[in-house]
């Protein structure tokens with residue numbers, strides 16, 4: 001089985017949710033034009049890292065984002081891994097992913113589990129504590145957010161349920177992009193999964209972002225690299241490759257969890 005993914009890498013406008021929603025509409029339309037099965041967006045795409053402005057800007061309950069993603073999914077008949085957005089829940093804020101299928105059903109929701117102190121998330125956001133496992137375009141999948149990538153034990157905890165595809169929306173600054181690629185390739189190899197990771201381009205007041213959204217196969221090979229482009233790039237994922245990778249080296253069956261403390 002093959003699926004086509006569209007990576008919506010773009011320059012998130014700082015503290016301008018309306019402008020970013022308009023851009024997301026364009027990206028999903030472009031993804032549908034290219035006949036993608038799934039479109040993936042970057043992290044915190046509604047507000048960027050305008051964390052001190054979240055009381056005014058965050059999406060109350062995630063309702064506006066969910067309505068937009070559902071509308072676009074139905075209009076274009078495409079699944080959407082909705083990157084993540086800043087969401088207000090009562091007195092708190094979370095960095096939340098919403099996943100919808102082409103009928104607009106909400107398949108999954110994920111609040112970033114590992115908060116990134118270097119970008120002050122720990123001062124403004126509440127961490128999630130639940131995994132996001134879902135089946136989209138017929139593929140058992142899971143999603144994480146950005147800094148979660150540095151915690152292989154968390155990724156494994158989710159992947160051992162039987163995932164074929166791992167999604168990583170991110171705002172990963174250019175200065176650490178060499179580590180981004182290494183970590184993503186490692187997560188693909190060790191979990192014998194495809195990886196789709198979507199970063200942003202452009203600048204915010206504190207960081208420069210140079211994209212390099214990636215699609216990686218279960219052998220750790222880069223299938224697609226968005227470079228520094230602002231827009232949608234496409235990649236085809238051939239899920240039949242999983243059998244040939246997992247058959248000879250059954251890492252999940254060979255685990256010794258009784259030793260892992």
Ligand SMILES: O=C(O)CCC(=O)C(=O)O
Nearest residue numbers: 116146147171172173176
């Ligand atoms: O781990 C990193 O180097 C980047 C993480 C990050 O930018 C984030 O989680 O928002």
